[in-house]
Amino acid sequence: MLVRSSYLIGPALAMAAVGVLALILRWIYSDAAPPPTPRTGPTDFGLLVPVTTVPDSAAAAGLRGLLGQHGIRTTLAPGPAGGLIVLVFAADEPRARALLTPSE
Numbered sequence: 050m051l052v053r054s055s056y057l058i059g060p061a062l063a064m065a066a067v068g069v070l071a072l073i074l075r076w077i078y079s080d081a082a083p084p085p086t087p088r089t090g091p092t093d094f095g096l097l098v099p100v101t102t103v104p105d106s107a108a109a110a111g112l113r114g115l116l117g118q119h120g121i122r123t124t125l126a127p128g129p130a131g132g133l134i135v136l137v138f139a140a141d142e143p144r145a146r147a148l149l150t151p152s153e
Contacts, residue, residue: 094126097136100145102128109133112149121145 103109112135113123121141128134137145 094136096138097124098139098142099126099134100137100142101135101149102132103135104132106133109135115148116145119144119148121148 101112103112109125113125116123116135116137121137121144123145124136126134126136
């Protein structure tokens with residue numbers, strides 16, 4: 050009888066190890082982790098800053114072309130009332146605003 054019960058020790062230990070691992074993983078990946086932070090709103094563009102808002106894509110293409118000729122990378126975001134917001138990196142913002150400001 051002793052010989053037959055020794056064959057059950059291995060599988061029983063394996064099942065116990067799997068159960069302990071399952072409990073540890075459940076504890077690690079439980080819902081206690083904080084949820085991802087949502088965007089703060091439609092004006093949160095990360096590393097980009099808005100320089101102007103234009104009414105349509107034709108005006109946006111013209112501004113992007115002008116800024117691109119001066120080495121300023123741009124992108125667009127949906128703006129209020131169906132317009133488009135022209136965005137640039139913060140380091141390029143002063144040059145972009147200078148180009149977009151009409152000279153007197």
